[in-house]
Amino acid sequence: MNKNEMKFAALGGGQSVGASCYYLKLGASHILLDCGVGINQGMYYAPDLHFLMREGLVESLNQISRVYISHAHLDHMGHVFNYAAEFLTPTIYMTEVTRELTGLQLKKTVKASRNRRSPDIEYLSEKRVSCVSFRQELPCGDYTASFWEAGHIPGAMMTLFNFDNRRILYTGDYSLNPTSWTSGCQLPGENIDVLIMCGLHARHPFVLQKNKDIDGIIRKIYNSLRINQSVYCAAFQLSKGIELMRRIETSRCKDFPIYLDDRIYEVVKSMERLNIPGPGQNVLPLSLNKRDSVHIIIGASPYPPPGRYRVVPADFTLHDNFNETISFIEKVNPKVAFIVHSPPARYDKGTVADVIEKNPDCQTVCVFPETGRVYNFENFSV
Ligand SMILES: [Zn+2]
Ligand SMILES: [Zn+2]
Numbered sequence: 001m002n003k004n005e006m007k008f009a010a011l012g013g014g015q016s017v018g019a020s021c022y023y024l025k026l027g028a029s030h031i032l033l034d035c036g037v038g039i040n041q042g043m044y045y046a047p048d049l050h051f052l053m054r055e056g057l058v059e060s061l062n063q064i065s066r067v068y069i070s071h072a073h074l075d076h077m078g079h080v081f082n083y084a085a086e087f088l089t090p091t092i093y094m095t096e097v098t099r100e101l102t103g104l105q106l107k108k109t110v111k112a113s114r115n116r117r118s119p120d121i122e123y124l125s126e127k128r129v130s131c132v133s134f135r136q137e138l139p140c141g142d143y144t145a146s147f148w149e150a151g152h153i154p155g156a157m158m159t160l161f162n163f164d165n166r167r168i169l170y171t172g173d174y175s176l177n178p179t180s181w182t183s184g185c186q187l188p189g190e191n192i193d194v195l196i197m198c199g200l201h202a203r204h205p206f207v208l209q210k211n212k213d214i215d216g217i218i219r220k221i222y223n224s225l226r227i228n229q230s231v232y233c234a235a236f237q238l239s240k241g242i243e244l245m246r247r248i249e250t251s252r253c254k255d256f257p258i259y260l261d262d263r264i265y266e267v268v269k270s271m272e273r274l275n276i277p278g279p280g281q282n283v284l285p286l287s288l289n290k291r292d293s294v295h296i297i298i299g300a301s302p303y304p305p306p307g308r309y310r311v312v313p314a315d316f317t318l319h320d321n322f323n324e325t326i327s328f329i330e331k332v333n334p335k336v337a338f339i340v341h342s343p344p345a346r347y348d349k350g351t352v353a354d355v356i357e358k359n360p361d362c363q364t365v366c367v368f369p370e371t372g373r374v375y376n377f378e379n380f381s382v
Contacts, residue, residue: 070172097155
């Protein structure tokens with residue numbers, strides 16, 4: 001065996017969204033990138049970690065010593081503490097903001113699922129997570145990891161691995177340009193050999209307009225408010241509730257009061273403690289206030305409180321569109337881009353790979369890895 005061999009496999013979230021978990025072998029080091037859950041017809045499912053043993057990539061899952069969590073969305077972190085409760089070895093790396101958001105988000109999910117076998121999130125978050133900062137370099141034996149702001153949501157990080165004179169960048173969900181809550185991603189310089197990229201819209205050439213969905217939600221809210229109809233926004237993921245609050249605050253709905261339920265308000269307060277600017281004066285906790293005038297409530301429950309409300313699900317994505325995905329790959333210009341978290345479009349109208357191929361200045365070979373297949377870097381001249 002070549003002692004510097006490098007391999008990659010998606011254990012979940014290959015050409016789909018949900019249960020993102022990617023295996024990276026750098027020489028003798030076994031690494032996981034993210035460890036999320038997926039939801040299918042109301043049931044949670046986990047990544048297929050045992051694939052690594054079936055394929056002979058590891059003899060025991062305890063050989064995985066480090067897990068890097070990109071950000072606090074359930075599809076990237078929802079399974080990590082179930083996994084950590086079962087296996088004692090791995091240290092889990094994430095930013096402090098991600099740890100905070102993950103704890104709050106998982107406490108809510110565990111409560112909702114009433115699962116008696118749920119892990120002790122607080123304990124594991126305290127004992128097993130090691131917080132990292134942007135631009136920090138972490139020596140990890142054979143390789144070095146460093147962490148870069150990904151945009152997307154607060155705390156989201158990209159991880160760069162330096163191994164055997166090669167540079168491998170895992171993006172997680174990222175945004176090239178500023179969003180309502182972040183200033184966009186920071187790229188860690190030139191000469192990236194391998195890009196492992198979450199490209200939600202890499203196979204959706206018709207997704208060109210940025211934040212199409214969230215603008216549609218804002219429009220629905222505004223159309224109700226202006227005919228004196230209060231609105232209840234159901235935010236299944238707490239972080240989506242906050243993202244929506246930020247967007248409402250800068251939209252034409254901004255003059256209407258916004259009430260946050262206890263759970264979402266708790267997230268806002270904890271963000272303030274971590275120096276992320278809090279909401280404006282128009283945002284109030286739901287529990288404290290009488291609500292006479294037309295207003296907006298953002299809550300974690302799917303159901304509104306008593307009263308007349310139009311219910312609007314806070315269901316949107318804040319991912320790069322098709323053209324931004326191309327710009328990102330062109331900027332990084334790696335030898336190979338493994339594009340994951342990338343469901344196919346209903347109608348096959350081409351992918352970012354078709355566009356990249358035609359660009360003579362871009363050397364990148366784009367690969368869309370299927371879940372449960374091993375890719376050897378040697379085959380891509382890396
Ligand atoms: Zn995300
Ligand atoms: Zn995602």
